[in-house]
Amino acid sequence: MEVKYYNIDKEFKRIEKKSIQVFKSIGLTGNYILGDHLNKFEKKISQILNCKYVVGLGNGTDALEIALAAENIRKGSEIITTSNTFISTVNAIINYGCIPVFVDIDDTLNMDPSKISQVITKKTSAIIPVHLNGMPACLDKIKKIAKIFKLKIIEDSAQSIMSKYNNKFIGDNFNLSCFSLHPTKNLGGIGDGGFITTNSKSKYKKILLLRNHGLAKRGEVKIPGRNSRLNEINASILNLKLNFLKNDTKRKIEISRIYDSKLSNKIKKPFYGCCKGITHTFHRYVIRVKKREKLLNFLKKNKIDAKVHYEKNIHKQNKFKQYLKKNQKLEITDKYSKEVVSLPINQFMSENEVLYVVNKINYFYRNS
Amino acid sequence: MKNYLPKQYKIDHQYKIKHNYLSEQFDDYKKILKKFEKVIQDNDFTLGNEVDIFENNIKKLLKQKYVVAVGSGTDALMLSLKCLGLKEGDEVITTPYTFYATIGAIVTAGAKPIFVDVDEDYNIDPKKIEKKITKKTKAILPVHWSGRICKMNEILKISKKYDVPVVEDSCHGILAKYNKKFAGTFGDFGCFSLHPLKNLNVWGDGGFVVIKQKKHFNKMMLLRNHGLVGRNKNMIFGYNSRLDTIQACVANHLLKKIHHLTNMRIKNALQIDKNLKSIKDIITKKRSPNLKEVFHLYEFRVKNFRLRNKLIKFLIRNKIDAKIHYPVPMHLQPASKIYNYKKGDFPKAEKIANSTISLPVHEFVTKKQIKYMTDKIKFFFNGS
Numbered sequence: 001m002e003v004k005y006y007n008i009d010k011e012f013k014r015i016e017k018k019s020i021q022v023f024k025s026i027g028l029t030g031n032y033i034l035g036d037h038l039n040k041f042e043k044k045i046s047q048i049l050n051c052k053y054v055v056g057l058g059n060g061t062d063a064l065e066i067a068l069a070a071e072n073i074r075k076g077s078e079i080i081t082t083s084n085t086f087i088s089t090v091n092a093i094i095n096y097g098c099i100p101v102f103v104d105i106d107d108t109l110n111m112d113p114s115k116i117s118q119v120i121t122k123k124t125s126a127i128i129p130v131h132l133n134g135m136p137a138c139l140d141k142i143k144k145i146a147k148i149f150k151l152k153i154i155e156d157s158a159q160s161i162m163s164k165y166n167n168k169f170i171g172d173n174f175n176l177s178c179f180s181l182h183p184t185k186n187l188g189g190i191g192d193g194g195f196i197t198t199n200s201k202s203k204y205k206k207i208l209l210l211r212n213h214g215l216a217k218r219g220e221v222k223i224p225g226r227n228s229r230l231n232e233i234n235a236s237i238l239n240l241k242l243n244f245l246k247n248d249t250k251r252k253i254e255i256s257r258i259y260d261s262k263l264s265n266k267i268k269k270p271f272y273g274c275c276k277g278i279t280h281t282f283h284r285y286v287i288r289v290k291k292r293e294k295l296l297n298f299l300k301k302n303k304i305d306a307k308v309h310y311e312k313n314i315h316k317q318n319k320f321k322q323y324l325k326k327n328q329k330l331e332i333t334d335k336y337s338k339e340v341v342s343l344p345i346n347q348f349m350s351e352n353e354v355l356y357v358v359n360k361i362n363y364f365y366r367n368s
Numbered sequence: 369m370k371n372y373l374p375k376q377y378k379i380d381h382q383y384k385i386k387h388n389y390l391s392e393q394f395d396d397y398k399k400i401l402k403k404f405e406k407v408i409q410d411n412d413f414t415l416g417n418e419v420d421i422f423e424n425n426i427k428k429l430l431k432q433k434y435v436v437a438v439g440s441g442t443d444a445l446m447l448s449l450k451c452l453g454l455k456e457g458d459e460v461i462t463t464p465y466t467f468y469a470t471i472g473a474i475v476t477a478g479a480k481p482i483f484v485d486v487d488e489d490y491n492i493d494p495k496k497i498e499k500k501i502t503k504k505t506k507a508i509l510p511v512h513w514s515g516r517i518c519k520m521n522e523i524l525k526i527s528k529k530y531d532v533p534v535v536e537d538s539c540h541g542i543l544a545k546y547n548k549k550f551a552g553t554f555g556d557f558g559c560f561s562l563h564p565l566k567n568l569n570v571w572g573d574g575g576f577v578v579i580k581q582k583k584h585f586n587k588m589m590l591l592r593n594h595g596l597v598g599r600n601k602n603m604i605f606g607y608n609s610r611l612d613t614i615q616a617c618v619a620n621h622l623l624k625k626i627h628h629l630t631n632m633r634i635k636n637a638l639q640i641d642k643n644l645k646s647i648k649d650i651i652t653k654k655r656s657p658n659l660k661e662v663f664h665l666y667e668f669r670v671k672n673f674r675l676r677n678k679l680i681k682f683l684i685r686n687k688i689d690a691k692i693h694y695p696v697p698m699h700l701q702p703a704s705k706i707y708n709y710k711k712g713d714f715p716k717a718e719k720i721a722n723s724t725i726s727l728p729v730h731e732f733v734t735k736k737q738i739k740y741m742t743d744k745i746k747f748f749f750n751g752s
Contacts, residue, residue: 012408020401027397030390032564032571058439058573061594061608075456087594087602094605097456097478183413190404191413191572191612192439213442213468214703219694221468221701224475227442231572233614311600319595319604 001356005305007348008183012190015240022236034212037235042195044242048162049169051177051197053204056230057211060158060180060194064092064128066228067154067176067196070206073098077125081156082111083315083333085130089156090314090323093128100323102315104330107271109133109286109340112332113141119325120145126152131160131170133309133342134186134281138273139165154178158194159283161187162249167277171197176207181230181238186252186283187245189234248347252282255345255354259285262358266365268339284309288339295341295364302360307342384687385741389732390564390571393622403617415593416613418620423576425623429543430550430558432578434585437616438592439609441539441561441575445473445509447609448535448557448577451587454479454506461500462509462537463492464697465717469561470511470537471698479506480707483699485714489653490514490667490724493716494522501530510555511537514693514726515567515633515662516653517546520554527555535559539575540664542568543630547658552578562611562619567633567664568626570615632731633663636738640666640727643742649675649749651723665693666729673723679748680725686744691726 012019026032042054057063073079075097081089083102093100101119106112111129127146129137137155146153155170157163158180163170171177181193196207206223209216214225230238260269268288272278286309289295299306313333314320324330343357407416419437426435438444449460456478462470464483474481482500487493490513497508508527510518527534534555538544541551542560552558560566562574579585587604590596595606611619641652651669655661670676676692683690697717699709711718727741 006411008411008413009409023401024394024397027394027571028391030388030394030564032390033573059608087596087606088608091594091605091607095607183411189413190408190614192608192610213472215468219692219696221471221698221703223703225468225472225703226446226476227440227469227472227573229573233572234612314602317602319602 001353002303003305003344003349003353003357005307005344005346006184007346008188010348011188011241014244015237018240019237022240023233026232026236032232033229035232037232037239038230041230041235041239041242044239045195045197048242048245049171049197051169051172052199053197053201055196055204055207055211056235057194057196058228058230059192060178060182061088061092062228063178063180063194063196064089064154064156065096066207066210066226067178068092068096068098069210070176070203071126071152071154073152074125078121078123079126079128080116080119080124081128082130082132083313083330084109084310084337085132085156085314086158086310087314089128089130090320098125099123102324102328102330104332105336106332108135108138108273109336110135110137111142113138113145116142116145120149124149124151126154128154128156130156131163133286134160134163134283135270135272136160136163136165136170136275136278136280138275140275159185160281161185162245162279163281164277164279165275172199174198174200176203181234186249186281187238187241190237191234193230193234193238195230249281251347252345255349256280256282256285258351258354259343259358262355263287264362264365267361282345284342285345286340286342288336289341290339292339292341295361298364299360304357304360305344308340309342310337313337383689385728385733385737386689387691387728387730388565389730392732400617400621403621404614407613407617412613414610414613416616418613418616419611422611422616422619425620426576426578429623429626430553430578432553434579434582435576436579436585436588436592437574437576437611439575439611440573441559441563442469442473443607443609444559444561444575444577445470445535445537446476447588447591447607448559449474449477449479449507450591451557451584452507452533457504458506459502459504460507460509461497461505463511463717464699464714465490465513465720466511466537466698467539467694468698468701469539470509471704474509481698483709483714486717486720488716489516490720491516491518492523494519494526497523497526501526501532505530505532507533507535509535509537512541512544512551514665514667515540515544517541517544517551517659520546524554539566541662542566543626543660544662545660556580556584562615567630567662568619568622570611570618572612572615574611574615574619576611629731630662633729634661636729636733637661637663637666639735639738640729640742643738644668644745647746647749650745663729665726667693667724667726669720669723670725671723676723676725679745682748683741683744688741688744689728692724693726695721697721
């Protein structure tokens with residue numbers, strides 16, 4: 001048996017006929033940018049996530065950069081985030097002109113709120129919690145700290161569409177919440193894409209300008225903007241895929257339950273934290289193990305495509321080392337980075353496939 | 369505010385002679401759909417095989433060594449400036465007569481735009497550049513407006529004298545030539561847009577950069593993809609600006625026709641030139657044998673600028689999609705307020721903005737339509 005990590009081509013097969021029709025209709029109007037399909041997508045997302053405003057953008061990285069600009073974050077100030085994230089979280093901070101400051105993680109693999117105040121200085125302006133793997137960060141505690149120190153919160157929700165915190169969807173609040181629509185995401189387009197959600201009208205209006213050259217209408221530039229738009233072809237494909245999002249997410253959660261209950265207790269399974277009303281949507285199912293390299297080889301031999309997110313955390317990358325504070329150590333981040341393994345999880349996996357993965361892993365640890 | 373473009377497209381479609389020709393272009397979409405299918409089968413959505421093919425096609429077309437496909441023309445400019453290591457407070461010399469993206473890219477890169485007035489050809493006036501050069505000047509950014517190359521010899525001389533690199537905004541200028549040299553191949557960087565309404569386009573946003581030096585090329589390859597080498601090694605702080613693979617499929621398909629559609633634009637423009645020649649109330653651009661203009665836009669000016677808006681309205685009434693590219697130069701935009709420019713600072717740019725009109729000139733405009741347009745203009749002025 002071969003167990004694939006992704007099954008993206010199957011996602012497209014479900015919408016093949018319809019996507020050709022929609023695609024034709026776009027081509028015949030010739031309207032490829034900022035059109036009706038994008039409006040529809042934004043509306044649908046706002047309904048699904050129960051948030052007021054949604055703006056489709058070029059990609060998730062741009063979403064973060066644009067959010068920083070929309071929040072008018074002071075250039076040169078410090079922004080707190082985690083190191084076990086995709087590089088674009090930190091790149092966005094640097095590209096915008098700020099300094100990233102790292103904080104350690106806890107067993108949820110997300111920012112450890114109890115360690116945030118240690119790294120706050122006079123220069124701190126914002127916190128970017130990452131909802132890693134589909135698991136929401138502990139927003140209530142982060143909000144409390146942000147309030148005390150008057151910091152902005154921008155959420156990196158790239159991996160967490162449909163995840164819930166306090167029984168509310170991630171993205172349903174007054175922060176700017178930045179999502180990615182990269183093809184491998186739980187909701188993925190046919191190329192790069194992203195969006196921001198918020199309940200704040202003023203921030204929403206600013207983001208509309210920022211994504212389209214600062215143009216309020218043809219001929220009038222209100223603020224210096226950039227070009228970051230979710231194109232019509234991509235939006236139309238996403239609209240079709242949206243019909244499957246709820247069930248796909250449900251299926252991923254079902255698979256996670258099988259993993260949770262069947263995997264040997266010698267393995268650290270995902271920890272769902274102490275916050276209330278959490279829904280983890282499993283962009284990745286991440287376990288922590290001993291003898292990781294051996295396990296990975298073993299799985300590979302058995303044609304199971306497991307991955308590591310991320311092989312090298314950001315503060316270990318050459319160019320980014322400088323951002324560690326003096327004598328700062330990210331003990332948990334470092335420790336866990338040597339232990340994490342992402343198991344295959346996607347909506348097309350059969351029960352047999354899941355059990356095959358479980359059996360192989362359990363077998364490996366029984367005999368070692 | 370929301371998206372004003374859908375409305376704009378609906379308005380555009382009421383015209384008989386349109387700027388937007390994309391529905392005609394869509395005629396042979398089936399071949400492209402086949403390519404899309406392959407991209408999906410191969411899960412090859414970002415930085416895929418077709419993107420490599422596209423970059424190689426452009427290398428051959430423009431006879432250049434280094435080409436990098438990126439997310440948009442705006443990003444092409446912004447990333448080129450970032451390649452040069454621009455920092456907060458650096459200055460970039462450019463023209464106030466351009467699309468907003470030129471300035472947005474400079475500001476996003478962290479620099480300050482320094483404007484220099486244009487000449488009769490709508491392009492930056494090289495004679496006025498030198499005065500604006502300071503220690504902070506980190507780049508000169510000429511815009512080859514409407515597909516007509518700037519006076520590059522003069523600009524390159526200044527660039528050499530002060531050791532300031534040149535980033536060409538060639539977004540309008542694919543295949544344009546000056547002294548037999550292609551737009552985008554004069555400076556250190558040549559930035560191109562593949563926006564749907566460009567001479568060479570995709571069906572969404574896209575762009576590419578032509579690069580002179582290897583070190584810049586290496587940096588650009590990193591900048592467009594998070595600074596990543598492989599999956600896990602970060603060399604520099606990067607961005608996410610990639611031409612989608614499906615868009616590269618479209619570009620590769622349309623590239624086969626690029627010479628044809630360029631020649632059609634030139635043919636149409638020269639025909640309009642000829643037809644408008646006898647009208648004394650307007651000024652057409654002087655053509656030069658050294659220049660191969662590719663006419664992303666066909667522009668002329670109305671001598672009495674009070675008549676400009678009347679003429680536009682008259683043409684629109686006659687279902688001709690006449691436009692102004694663009695009515696307000698950059699230094700007078702609300703976004704430029706922080707730089708404290710005022711009316712009169714760049715008189716030529718302002719004069720052109722007050723008097724210019726663009727006519728549809730793309731490959732689908734027929735000879736009959738050209739005659740119809742120019743006859744209407746003649747009628748407006750001469751009443752016969």
